[in-house]
Amino acid sequence: MAAWGEEAIAMTAMTTTMDGFRGELITADHADYDTARAVWNGAVDRRPRLVARCSGTEDVAAAVRFARDHDLEIAVRGGGHNVAGIAVCDDGLVVDLSAMRAVSVDPAAGTARVQGGALWGDVDHASQAHGLATTGGIVSHTGVAGLTLGGGIGHLMRSHGLAVDNLLAAEVVTADGSVVLASANEHPDLFWALRGGGGNFGVVTSFRFALHAVGPTVLAGPVFWAAEDTDALLRFYRDFVGDAPDELGTIVRLGTVPPLPVVAEELHWRPAVAVTCCWSGAVDDGERAVAELRRFGTPLVDLISPTPYVAFQSGIDSTVPHGWHYYWKGTNLAGLSDDVITVIADHAYRAGSPRSYAALFHIGGAVARVPREATAYGSRDAAHVMSIDGVWLPEESGEHAAAETAWARRFLEALRPHHAGVYVNFLDADDGTGRVREAYGDRTYRRLAEVKAEYDPDNAFHHNKNIRP
Template sequence: MDIDGFRGRLITAGHDDYDAARAVWNGAVDRRPRLIARCGTTADVVAAVRFARDRDLEIAVRGGGHNVAGTAVCDDGIVVDLSHMRAVRVDPVARTARVQGGALWGDVDAGTQAHGLATTGGIVGHTGVAGLTLGGGLGFLMRRHGLTVDNLLAAEVVTADGDLVRASADEHPDLFWALRGGGGNFGAVTTFEFALHPLGPTVTAGPVFWAADDTAEVLRFYRDFVSEAPDELGTVVRLGTVPPLPVVPEELHWRPAVAVACCYAGPVDEGERVLRPLRRFGTPLVDLLAPTPYAAFQGGLDDTVPHGWHYYWKSTGLSGLSDAAVSVIADQAHRAGSPRSYTAVFHMGGAVARVPRGATAYAGRDAAFNIVIDGVWLPGETGERSAAETAWTRRFLQALGPHRGGGVYVNFLDRDDDPARVREAYGDDTYRRLAGVKAAYDPGNAFHHNKNVRPAEPAYLVRSTQSPQSPPPGTW
């Protein structure tokens, strides 16, 4: 099989590495595409999309392949695979970075930290830049510098027509608005351009662990502590077990615990002062807060959520951590049967909340916290184990019902979350606006293998009249 103008690699079921090429981060996803078009350039992406449209093939776009719902791969269609397009080019003077659509956040952190710069990225180094960005982009720097989408300056997108367009505040502004939170609904993004900020390379960062029995007390203290914290402090609470990392004493491995992971985006000594009350609370099992290279901290959890394990998520925004909400979380979080399952609570607010509602398609700026409940089991633990972990996540989400607020983060939606939850992620007004942009750029819904926004009929947003362009061969 050939694709006109395509110079990358085509992989079908007859190839020895087909199974490896179709595998994604979530090992519970097992789909068999007809063709994987592994792209090397933007021209390859254009050729692959045009080929798929000409033959009415199902299209999945793969960047990092990290989405829990497995949207990066489809059955009996074509995977437009950007995973080998991982270049990061930093302009330290302008404080910007151009990042290809297959890059991982570890690539970005390594490239930007070489110049003492960073932008808000995910909390796991092998998360894909494209998926995280297009959904909004939560990370440790978001309270200081905003979400990833708040730092996006421009994007180059291959649309459903197979055209290459540049979206920014001045070019295709309707598309640029939609890309900042609207997910992969609008095309295959081949290049992102981000604003960067001075940071590090050493920051005060790391987790502090307490015993699971102390969960309610830790959460109540944490709630009050972060309510007065400066924007420079980013925190994520992790409830589950102590991961078996080399820096953790072996006798604590897999012990039920609650942890507060911190990163202070400011001077190290200032971070140590701000975090002193947290470190002194109660009786920690282990305190790993220390001056740490930012890039190393960002990759510190990579081995705790490896490729190939089976994952199932449920999530919601939280209006706050009231005593009643704390009681629910403390009661439910440690009921998981698998020692690998965990719950993460992201502290929002700060710069995230100061961006005007409606300025971007990300609509969860009113949430005080985001919680994601992650059922995890090993590939051989199907059957009772998978059913038990799945049931736990669903019960936990249901128990949080009275405390939900601020919608749901679209990147945390799993494969069985229905269209109503997609609407919940955006709210009615933002969803209608997204549907209008979708109708302008993808009226046939070719890019629907995602948390789909269906095109409005008729479109109420008028597509920009700027002429799209095709890339010269061999460029990115």
């Protein structure tokens, strides 16, 4: 630790000469250091030598050049929401975009320009002022950059495609500190790779998205049933979504009823299965589309109602706040066979923490109609993307950390015969290179490695779900 302290002092002196940087430089002796190094997943505790909080693209380029010149590990922070904690590194430099959150909407063109540190709540707030939206995360404090670069699943994806399907252009700082614009017409190979290949190719300082007419009121919300209804509910759900209209997005959540203010207190933490719906079309049409689901069995509580899209997008923020401890395992599923349903019903409620859960995202629709080779995203053929999420409070680590980690691993192992790939954004820190390849398939991975070799031949950007050049 003493040696590291000496290096930190030397680094403090060096940063006074970071050419071209006008943002804020934060070292270990800075009052904001612990805040600057904290990410969404409170289980991640890393200590960078330097956090370069950037004010714009020029700062990002300067920080990348500085890190390369001084042979420093580079981590890139957008929203800091990735479960693996890749937004922060030990003993290196964090290129921090968290102060770059501007969103500019052009309602006539139906587009939005979004800075690389923006959160999805920023995008929804700005675009919904014009009755527009694009596919984004289901938690408003999720970062735009990380979610998009991994593919970008969300409530609107069946009607409007993934976040990457709505990406029109990206401004990128590459590994040598250059700034390029990637689009269908400029650096098209880089543009292809950015749409699913993660943060391997540079730092995206701004995105330009296509927007669509959505809301401002949508028919949305969850319906909860008792855990013992899970097997029957999933069999019904399999048929219900089999021919669902594109306007209907659904997510199945298996765990407990969260203690939301709109839920009766006697239901809080009760084991339950929920189907959350978001109908992106006319509300009256949505009422008809979800009627059969709402009539199934005896729901514990039905919260589907006309609601502002912005409110719906932030409705579960309190169930996954910053600072809690998280451990994830993910897999794609080709379908909900009887065997898959049996495994899910058998394992979903074995978690020890009441905050742990599993989630099934229904894909298809517009996502499946995009040719697989059009983008680097590798899960278009999946019927469902699944995330198994161990969650516990920091003070409960002694009680829950090992148990929740083991639960998630056992659950994933039980589903192994049914794996159909994996969504790269659902990989945790202990998912190795093999699972990164699984996220893309061999052919796409090889093409990504070729693009990597062109834009980052030294693998400077490797603190991520890494693709080697």
